[in-house]
Amino acid sequence: MNLKDLPKIELHCHLDGSIRPETIISIAKKDGIEIPTENIDEIREYVMAPISCKSLDEYLDRFTLPNKVMQTKENLKRVAYELLEDASKDNVKYIEIRFAPSLHTQKGLSFGEIIESVLEGMKEGEEKFPIKSNLILSCMRTMSVEEAFKVVEAGKEYLNKGVVAVDLAASEYEDFAHKYKEVIEKAREYGYRVTIHAGETGIGKNVLDAIKILKAERIGHGIYAKDSQEAYEILKNSHVTIEMCPTSNVQTKGVTSYESHPLKEFFKDGIKVILSTDNMTVSNTTLTNEHDLMSKAQNMSIEDYEKMYLNGVNASFASEEIKEELRKYI
Template structure:
C-alpha cells in the first residue's frame, strides 16, 4: 500500500504542535529569540518529544518554543498556511486544525485578530493547494472560565468564515466536564459543533459527560471506553466519531505499547474511529506514517483504511456539499 497516495481526512491536529523545524529556526532569528543554538538537530529536540517520553507533562513542554514564536499575526498565518501545504503533500483532502486563541495574547494580540490570522493562512493554503479545512477553537481546562466564554463569544463571528467547533483540551481530570455545562450552553445555538478531549488518560465517565452534557459529536482519543461498557455503547449507539492518535497515546503513556491501541478492535466493533496525528511535529509523525504504523503493527488493511476515511468524512464538521466531494475519493481505495 502506498500510504502517502491514499486520500485522507485529518480531524485532530494542533497547530502549535505542528510547526516545521525549519520554520521555527527562521522565526527564532526573525524574533531575535535568545537560544543556545540554531542547529537543526538542537531545535528539533526542543520541538519533538523523545520516544522514551515519560509523561503528558513532558509532552506538553514541547509546546513552549512554538508558542513563543506564535505571537504575531504574520507568524500565525504562516504556520497555518504551511500546515495546509504539508497536508497537501500527505494527500489529505480535508483537515481540521485546532488551536487555543488564549495562548497567543503574550505580545498584545487580540482574540479576533488571532483567529483571523490563522483563518487567513488556511484560506491562502486552500487557494494554493486545494485542501479544504476547518478551524476548531480550543478552550484549555486550566484557563479562567470567563476568558473561555470570551473565546466562544468572539469566535462565533467567524463561523461562516471557517471556524467550525469548540474543543476542550489540556490535562484531563476525572469529572471535569460538568464544570463546563454553562459555558457550553449556547455553543450549539451559535452554530458551533463540539469535540472534546476525553477518555485519553483513563476516565471513561468523561466521555459519557462530554456527549450527554456538552453535546460532543466527536471525542478526542476516547481510548478509555475500551474498559467501560456503558461508555462504549453510548459512543457506538450515538455514532460518535473517535479521533484516535496512537503514536501520541504511546508518547503520553495513555497506552503502554502501540500494539495495545484499541483502534483495530473499535473498527471491528463498528465504532466510528478515525486516525489522526494530534501533533505532526511534537509527535514526529505524519498522517501517512500513522496509517503505515497501524498497518504494520496492528494489521489494519485497505478495507480498514477505507472505513477510517469514511468515518473521518462522516465526522467532519463541514458542509454536506464538501462531504459529498470527499466521498468521491473512496474509489481510490483499491
C-alpha cells in the first residue's frame, strides 16, 4: 500500500517541535537572533533528537532553539502556516496542533497575541492547502498552576474560533493530576476539550488519574497504561483514545524498539489508538513514516490503517461537519 497517498489525521503534533530547520536559520538572519551555526546540517543536529536519547529530558532540550525564533507574531504565524503546508504534503487532511503559549513570551507578547498569531497562520494554511486544523493549548507541568490558569483564561475567547482543547505536557512525575485538577476542571467548564500527556515514561497510574481526575478524553502516549489494570479496563470499554507516537517513544526510551511498542497489543484489545508524530522535526518524522515503520514492525494491515483513521476522526475535537467530511476520504 502506498501510505503517503492515504488520507491521514494528525492529533498529536507540537508546533515548536515541528518547525522547519531552514526556518530557524531564516528567522535568525532576518531578526538578528544569535544561533550556534547557520549551517543547515548542524542546525538539524541541534534540533533533531538522536534515535536513542538518554531520557525524555534530553529529548526536550531540542526545543530550546525552535523557541528562540518563535517570539514574534510574524514568526509564530509563519511556523504555523508552514506546519500546515508540510502536513498537507504528507496528505494529512486534518491536524490538531498543540503548543504552549507560555514559551513564547520572551519578547513581551501577550498570551492573546501569541494564540492569535498561531491561529492566523493556521487559517492562511487552510485557505492555501487541502487541510483543516484546530489548536490545542498546552500547559507545561514544569510551570505553576497559576500560569496554567492564565493560559486557560487567555484562550477562552478563542474557543470555537480555532482553539478546541487544553493539554498538560512536559516531563511527567507521579500524581501530577491532583496539582492541576482545578485548572482542568475550569477549562472544561469553559468548553475546552481535554487531552493529557500521561503514561509516557513509565507511570501507568498517571493514565488512570488523567482519565478519572482530569476527565481526559484523549491520552498522549499512554504506553504504560497496562501497568494500571483499572486504566486498561477503562480504555478497553470507553471512547478514550490514545495518541501514540512510536518514534518519539523509541527516542525517549519509553519503549526499547518499534517491535516492542504496545500499539498493536492495545489495538487488538479494542483500545482506540491512533498514530501521531509528536514532533516532525525533533523526531525527524512524518505521519507516513510512523505508519510505515509500524506497519512493518507490527504487521499492521490496510484494514488496521482504516480503523485507526476512523478512530482519529471520532476522537478529534473537530466539528461534526468536519468529521463528516473526513469520513468521506476513506
